[in-house]
Amino acid sequence: MPEVVDKVREFNRFYTRVVGLLRPDLAGSQFGLTEARVLFEVAHSNGATASDLRRELGLDAGYLSRILGSFTTAGLVDRERCGEDGRRQIIRLTDAGRRAFADLDRLQVEAIHALLAPLDEPHRQELVTSMGRVRRALGGPRAHPDVVIRPPRPGDLGWVVERHGARYAAEYGWDVTFEALVARVVADFAERGDAQREAGWIAERDGERIGCVFCTTTDRSDTAQLRLLLVEPSARGFGVGTRLVDECLRFAKRAGYTRITLWTNDVLLAARRIYEHAGFECDRREAHHSFGQDLVGEYWSRTLR
Structure with a gap:
């Protein structure tokens, strides 16, 4: 833990320097950092009160009052009494305030463009993805993810193998033989290259891969197999x-299959709930020792209409 703490402190010092370069006053604005934050919140609220701003920004009441007072004197904000509670005041930008905020916003965008200019597109995307990871790891708000479902691209198949190996080892203690199995499935899929009868999908959020699934052929021409479902x-x-499962089923129907099967294990509770919700039924179960564990395998299927 001490090493981790040192790394976090080191990153904090670095990030403080980066944020300092983006301060509004350094970007050419008349506002300091805290003033800019207050102006931003007022601009993006549908009528905020001082209490709302204090709670959102974590500011001292007196300090916030002085900032709002200076904004009022400069003609940037108006205050009107709240109809429900005359003791509260709604704070909104004036026309002059909206112009000032537009200038501030433009300067901030230009400063960020300058910061990102030395990076090529892959590195910019990596930066945004890493920011999202940090935010989520430190308890940022769990907004509904804007997820894109797309076909695999070069590099994705290696990710599928790596993430299956890492995730199943971490969550279920499965050994490297499971990763080897996934590698064979993925390699066979890539080598066949049968786009008419087989397909794969990657789920992506903010440039970060968060899931996958595949639809492959079986020994029966009328039966497909759902394979390698994973969600981070x-x-x-x-x-x-x-x-992901719905996408797999739609493809299987379009490809002319009349039935689809899958193999799973009884410890994979979340996946089993998804399969059951999608209309699959468990046909049979059998105990086996695989991936370093004693497991109960399950064979599921459903018709495609």
Whole structure:
């Protein structure tokens, strides 16, 4: 833990320097950082009160009052009494305030463009993805993810193998033989390259891969197989797995299959709930020792109409 604390402090010092470069006054604005934050909140609220701003920004009441007083004197904000409670005042930007905020916003965008200019597009995307990871890891708000479901691109298949190996080892203690199995499934899929009868999908949020699923052929020409469903823990609870399975079922129907099967294990409770919700039924169960564990395998299927 001491090493981790030192790394966090080191990152904090670095990030403070970066944020300092983006301060509104350094970007050419008349406002300081706290003033800019207050102006931003007023601009994006539908009529905020001083209490709302104090709670959102974590500011001392007296300090906030002085900032709002200076904004009022400068003609940037208006205050009107709240109809429900005459003791409270609604704070809104004036026309001059909206112009000032527009200038501030433009200067901030230009400062960020200058900061990102030395980075190429892949590194910019990596930066945004890493920011999202930090925010989620430190308890940022769990907004509903804006998820994109897309076909695999170069590099995705390696990610599928790596994430299956890492996730199943962490959550279920499965050994490297499971990762080897996934690697064979993925390699066979890539080598066949049968786009008419097989497909895969990657779920992506803010440039970060968060899930996958595949539809492959079987020995029976009328039967497909759903394989390698995975959703990262950070994206669970938002219906990503359901969307991936639905995409697989739609493709299987379009490809002319009349039945689809899958193999899972009884310890995979979340996946089993998704399969059951999608209309699959468990046909049979059998005990086996695989991936370093004693497991109960399950064979599920459903018709495609």
